[in-house]
Structure formats: structure tokens, C-alpha cells
Amino acid sequence: MRVTAYRFSMWTRISAILLIFAILAPLCGCEAKSPKSQSVEFFTMDTVMELTAYGKNAGTALHAAQAEIIRLDRLLSISDPESEIYRANRDGFAELSGDTAALVRESLALYELTGGAFDITVYPLMDAWGFYSDEYRLPSDEERARLAGLVGSDRLALEGDALTLPEPGMGIDLGGIAKGYASDRAAETLADNGVASALISLGGNIVALGSKPDGMPWRVAIRDPLDENAFSGIVRVTDTAVVTSGGYERCFELDGKSYHHILDPATGLPARNGLISVTIICESGILADGLSTALYVMGEEKALAFWRAHLELFDAVLVTDDGRVLVTSGIAEAFSSERDFEVVR
Known part of the structure; x- marks a missing residue:
């Protein structure tokens, strides 16, 4: 039995390329008129993050935003024994801080909204596959069936800020929504410190604060999941989150077959419903983060039906396993591609 792991370290390089493209390409030819940018780069939440801001208070604002993201990571980590989520998973109960409780509430709302496609209780399944330990394995049908009895966010009890996991072995993982929440908080922190123009990159989560310094929209490139050196397209945005989920981000190969980390809560298996990349474009980073995972799990037909039922919430760019690029109508005029x-209506 041969196991090869791909945590997709290339995504770090892709994020850097994306950020450089998003910031520099639109500014070519007008550099002299634009205020200087300041940036911070750091590693937390298991990914490289880069924050870039413009304006006289940019330096102070960036360090405040960085501190806020690191603070949230310490609350939400599944591996830090001091975190609230670690304690909840270990003890089956935890009194949560306001931030963590708010994030769990958002997760429960997304669980209901998506019909269970987004589910933070996949923790025992993720653990069984080895995605936490990097000791990858294929759980048997019997093991997955047993663990399925521990999955279902509707079984969680959140009373005030007190969280109870009712069954021994249950666990929660906020990784599918934490970076979205952190990006929203980072944007709020930057704005509170006087920054009106910034770009926040937390791995595959991008948030554009305001417009570019010259008043034009930011141009954010969406990675082609079939070619790490290419883009599926470019979307022009202002005050918007752009979040992409794809099975290529973290996967392993076992006996010649690839398995990725986006599990279908209903089957306990990696979702294989015809989509290989989902990008969500909306005002909220937390919503974009959760929906990018949920629509990936749903697959093309259900994802588009879901979008049509919630046109007011978001737009999307879907890439199918046969290479088609589907762009919802609300973002079509702001999307370009070679x-x-x-365009889906």
C-alpha cells in the first residue's frame, strides 16, 4: 500500500501570485499617483497570510489586524490544548467566548441553510482519514458507518455561550469557516484604524476592503484547478470577499487513487459530485467561506439550484471536472477569462 500526501504547498505560491496580480497589475501606469502600500506576511491557521493596506495609518492598522487573526486562531484551533475548541472536543462541553460562540452559531445557521452540506461535526471523520495527523488512511465502510452516528450539527447544543457535544467521540472543526470569520474581523480592524483601501489574503480567502487607491475595483484572479500556473478567470470587486475551495488544496494518493479533504458529511467520503473548484463572491467572508465548501459538496446541479434560490446572498464561479467554467449571472459582467x-441564469 503506497500513500503519497499532497498538502498543496503550491497554494502558498499561488496565493502570492494572486496577490501580486491583484495589487500590481491594475496599478500599472499610475504608480506615481497611488499612495504607497504596506504589507505584513505571517503563518497561522495552517496557511500563509498576507495583508496589504494603503494610507498613513496602514502600518499600525496592519499589525492590529494581524494580532486579531492570531487571537482568533488561539481560540479556534483544534490542536492547541489551550483553545476553546480543543477543550470542547476533549471534554464534550465548553463555555465559549463571544467570538467562538458567534462562529458556532453562524456554523449552525449555515448547516440549516445548506441542508447539512456544511457541517462542522465532520471532525471524527476527518480524524479517521488522517487529515489531522497526516497519517493518511482509507477508513472501512464499517468505520465510516459507525462514525456517521457522531455527525450532524443539529445534535449540538448551544445555550447562551455554553456548547455541549452530546455523544462521546463527537468533535467540531471550524476550519471550513474560521478564515472567513478572521478575514471579516481583519477588514473591520483595518477600517476601524482608518484604512479605506486594503487587500486581505488568508490562503484561498480574499477580502477586498474598499477599492484600489485610484478608485478602481480590485482584480482578483481565480486559480485554475487543472493548471497550477494558470487562472480560470479574473473578477473585479470592491468591498467583497472572494473565497475558493478545491480538492487540490489538500489531498493524498493511496494505491494510485487520489483522496481530498472536503468530505461529504452524508457519506464520510471525499465529495465527488462533478465540481473541482468553487469560488464564492459576496460581501461576507464568513458566508463565502462556508458556502464554498457547501457547494463543493452539493455538486453542480444542487449548487446551481441553491444559488437560484438565494440570488440575493452570493455569486459563484464553478469549475467542473470536465473543465467547464460556470459563472453566475450576478457577477458575469465583472468576470473575464481567456x-x-x-453564464448561468
Whole structure:
């Protein structure tokens, strides 16, 4: 039995390319008129993060935003024994801080909204696959069936800020939504410190604060999941989150077959419903983060039906396993690509 792991360290490079493209390409030819940018780069939440801001208070604001993200990571980590989530998983109960309780509430709301496609209680399944330990394995049908009895966010009890996991062995993982929450908080922190123009990159989570210094929209490139050196397209945004989920981000190969980390809560298996990349574009980083995972799990048909039922909430760019690029109509005029793409209505 041969196991090869791909945590997709290339995504770090892709994020850097994306950020450089998003910031520099639109500013070519007008550098002299634009205020200087300041940036901070750091590693937390298991990813490289880069924050870039403009304006006289940029330096102070960036360090405040960085501190806020690190603070949230210490609350939400599944591996830090001092974190609230670690204690909840260990003890089956925890009194949560306001931030953690708010994030759990958002997660429960997304569970209901998506019909269970987004589910933070996949923790025991993720653990069984080895995605936490990096000791990858294929759980048997019997093991997955047993662990399925521990999955279902509707079984969690959140009373005030007190969280109870009712069954021994249950656990929660906020990784599918934590960076979205952190990006929103970072944007709020920057704005509170007087920054009106910034770009926040937390791995595959991008938040544009305001517009570019010249008043034009930011241009954010969406990675082509079939070619790490190419883009599926570019979207022009202002005050918007752009979040991408894809099975290529973290996967392993076992006996010649690839398995990725986005598990379908209903089956306990990696979701294979015809989509290989989902990008969500909306005002909220936390919503974009959760929906990018949920629509990936749903697959093309259900994802588009879900979008049509919630047009007011978000837009999306979907890449299918046969290479088609589907762009929802609300973002179509702001989307461009060298590839053919289909506008969905």
C-alpha cells in the first residue's frame, strides 16, 4: 500500500501570485499617483497570510489586524490544548467566548441553510482519514458507518455561550469557516484604524476592503484547478470577499487513487459530485467561506439550484471536472477569462 500526501504547498505560491496580480497589475501606469502600500506576511491557521493596506495609518492598522487573526486562531484551533475548541472536543462541553460562540452559531445557521452540506461535526471523520495527523488512511465502510452516528450539527447544543457535544467521540472543526470569520474581523480592524483601501489574503480567502487607491475595483484572479500556473478567470470587486475551495488544496494518493479533504458529511467520503473548484463572491467572508465548501459538496446541479434560490446572498464561479467554467449571472459582467465560460441564469 503506497500513500503519497499532497498538502498543496503550491497554494502558498499561488496565493502570492494572486496577490501580486491583484495589487500590481491594475496599478500599472499610475504608480506615481497611488499612495504607497504596506504589507505584513505571517503563518497561522495552517496557511500563509498576507495583508496589504494603503494610507498613513496602514502600518499600525496592519499589525492590529494581524494580532486579531492570531487571537482568533488561539481560540479556534483544534490542536492547541489551550483553545476553546480543543477543550470542547476533549471534554464534550465548553463555555465559549463571544467570538467562538458567534462562529458556532453562524456554523449552525449555515448547516440549516445548506441542508447539512456544511457541517462542522465532520471532525471524527476527518480524524479517521488522517487529515489531522497526516497519517493518511482509507477508513472501512464499517468505520465510516459507525462514525456517521457522531455527525450532524443539529445534535449540538448551544445555550447562551455554553456548547455541549452530546455523544462521546463527537468533535467540531471550524476550519471550513474560521478564515472567513478572521478575514471579516481583519477588514473591520483595518477600517476601524482608518484604512479605506486594503487587500486581505488568508490562503484561498480574499477580502477586498474598499477599492484600489485610484478608485478602481480590485482584480482578483481565480486559480485554475487543472493548471497550477494558470487562472480560470479574473473578477473585479470592491468591498467583497472572494473565497475558493478545491480538492487540490489538500489531498493524498493511496494505491494510485487520489483522496481530498472536503468530505461529504452524508457519506464520510471525499465529495465527488462533478465540481473541482468553487469560488464564492459576496460581501461576507464568513458566508463565502462556508458556502464554498457547501457547494463543493452539493455538486453542480444542487449548487446551481441553491444559488437560484438565494440570488440575493452570493455569486459563484464553478469549475467542473470536465473543465467547464460556470459563472453566475450576478457577477458575469465583472468576470473575464481567456477561456470559454458559461453564464448561468
